[in-house]
Amino acid sequence: QLARGDGFARNLLFQRLIPYGCVGKAVGEGFYRYGWRRRPSHVARMVLWHDLDEDARAPYVFDPEDALREGVERVILRTVNEAAAALVDEPDSDPATVDLALAFGMGWAPGHGGPLRYADTLGLPAVVDRLALFAERFGRRFAPSDELVRRAEAGETFYGGAPVESAAPVQAWRMAG
Incomplete structure (x- = not known):
C-alpha cells in the first residue's frame, strides 16, 4: 500500500468501524460478534446504517x-x-x-x-x-x-x-x- 499510494487501500466500510472498536475477530467484534458462535454485530449494523431511512435496504448491496x-x-x-x-x-x-x-x-x-x-x-x-x-x-x-x-x-x-x-x-x- 505504501509503495503504490492507495493501490490496495483498506475498504472504507472498515474505516467507519474502527472508531467504535469493531476491528475484527482478534477483539471479538467486527462485522460479526465472535464468541461461542458467530453472529451479526449490532454495533456494526448501527454504524453502517446510521444515515439511512428506517425503510432503507442494505446500504452497500443492491442485488x-x-x-x-x-x-x-x-x-x-x-x-x-x-x-x-x-x-x-x-x-x-x-x-x-x-x-x-x-x-x-x-x-x-x-x-x-x-x-x-x-x-x-x-x-x-x-x-x-x-x-x-x-x-x-x-x-x-x-x-x-x-x-x-x-x-x-x-x-x-x-x-x-x-x-x-x-x-x-x-x-x-x-x-x-
Whole structure:
C-alpha cells in the first residue's frame, strides 16, 4: 500500500468501524460478534446504517448476485492492473515471470495462466474500460496502469497473440469459483 499510494487501500466500510472498536475477530467484534458462535454485530449494523431511512435496504448491496460478481471482478482486475504495473517497476521481468510469481505468491489459479494471460483473454481494451469505470465509482486505486493503457491503445497483448475482440465477463466469475 505504501509503495503504490492507495493501490490496495483498506475498504472504507472498515474505516467507519474502527472508531467504535469493531476491528475484527482478534477483539471479538467486527462485522460479526465472535464468541461461542458467530453472529451479526449490532454495533456494526448501527454504524453502517446510521444515515439511512428506517425503510432503507442494505446500504452497500443492491442485488447480492450482481454485487458478488462485481466484487470478484474488482479484485481480479486490480490484480491484473498491479501485475501490468509490475512489468514497468521491475525492468527484468516479463509477463510469464509476473504470472508465475502471482500464481505461487498470491494463489492465483495456475491453470488459468496468471493475471496477464487472463487479461489477454478478456482483451486489454475491455480491461482498461472496466477499470476506468471502477475508478469513477470507487476512486483512483482502480485507475488503469500506464502500461495497461499503453498496450491497449497500441493493440498489443502481453503474450504477443492476436488481441481479443470482445470480452466475456463471465470468465472472472468462473475463475473465482
